[in-house]
Amino acid sequence: MAEIVNLNRFRKAREKERAQAEAEENRIRHGRAKGQKLREKSERDQNERSLDGAKHEEDNEPKPA
Numbered sequence: 001m002a003e004i005v006n007l008n009r010f011r012k013a014r015e016k017e018r019a020q021a022e023a024e025e026n027r028i029r030h031g032r033a034k035g036q037k038l039r040e041k042s043e044r045d046q047n048e049r050s051l052d053g054a055k056h057e058e059d060n061e062p063k064p065a
Contacts, residue, residue: 032040
């Protein structure tokens with residue numbers, strides 16, 4: 001005879017694996033040190049200022065239709 005299988009056990013194991021994978025992603029995303037966060041923020045701000053300074057603004061030219 002075939003062995004009786006509890007499907008709830010497999011469902012719960014699958015959900016547990018998914019939760020562990022999500023937790024690992026969150027640890028990577030949110031688990032940074034304060035110094036890392038500040039450095040990344042300053043780099044983003046510097047990049048934004050660099051891009052904003054390089055923008056060309058054309059005030060008097062009409063927009064194409």
